[in-house]
Amino acid sequence: MKTSSNLVRECRKYYASELETIYGSDEANALIMILLEHYFSLDRVKIAMNPELRLSESELLTLHFAVKELLTNKPVQYIIGETEFCGMRFFVDENVLIPRPETEEMVKKIASCRDKACLVPTGCDILDIGTGSGCIAISLAKLLTDSKVTAVDVSEKALNVARKNAKANEVNVRFILDDILNPQNPELIDNQYDIIVSNPPYVCESEKSEMRANVLDYEPSSALFVSDNDPLIFYRKILEFAQKTLKSSGEVWFEINEKFGNEMKNLCLAKGFKDVEIIKDFRERDRILKGSK
Secondary structure, three states: OOOOOOEHHHHHHHHHHHHHHHHOHHHHHHHHHHHHHHHHOOOHHHHHHOOOOEOOHHHHHHHHHHHHHHOOOOOHHHHHOEEEEOOEEEEOOOOOOOOOHHHHHHHHHHHHHHHOOOOOOOOOEEEEEOOOOOHHHHHHHHHOOOOEEEEEEOOHHHHHHHHHHHHHOOOOEEEEEOOOOOOOOHHHHOOOEEEEEEOOOOEEHHHHHHOOHHHHOOOOHHHOEEOOOOOOHHHHHHHHHHHHHEEEEEEEEEEOOHHHHHHHHHHHHHOOOEEEEEEEOOOOOEEEEEEEO
16 A cells, blocks of 8 residues: 655655564664665655655655565565675676675675785785675775686576676676586686685575575575585585685685584695684674685
8 A cells, every 4th residue: 555645754654664564663664764765865864854855656656666575575685776795886686695794794804814915915816606796706806906806606697797796896807607516617727716715505405494585585595505415515616626726825715604614614624724714703603714725
């Protein structure tokens, strides 16, 4: 049901109340503000300073249909088609995961380590495996301007999104279509890298019951889930790939499932990597792993 008022302050209140049963009051209000800012460039200050500000009929319909999508648990990032990551705008759709804060945290730690010259030479070669939207590769290319960045994904549709993001954020990244579980592309396997980074599928199938509908119903399952029978398959394959393609003293960086911190550390050590470190994210969860060749 559409609100009978087109006053922005009344629309905001009405549609936030519509969303409360699913999202709660705080998140519902935040979502409405995201829509108002994205579609109409309206923030809290503008609304407060202009209490008689109104939406046109077409603007009201735009807001109405966006809220209807939110009521189906569709993520707001997919509705507006973009999100923010490392201070940049990234296009996103149902072919790629929505970038997470913990992934941004990993990117910033890599950049910080590079700035401090931790084992990585100037002008380093970086490989991002399972790039999705390209958020990791593009952000590293932006933050480490002296680096050469390559990104690989098994999905051509995901790579199309990543290419669009690289162009929009004005960075050069080489994108390669290949499957890291069985890599074939010479451009990928014949190169040598200083840093290999990946945020691969790491959520076990058995964990689906713990996840919200907006993730389960809309985000690409192939980029999220892994079999309970072999939950570390991507990490094992990437480490085996890194044994052959990582330069001496190069680094591997992974975003990991907090439940497998010890298993991941042992796997890295068993594959011959050293100085393996588990880093807690801002929620104090074991979420980032780094190791050296």
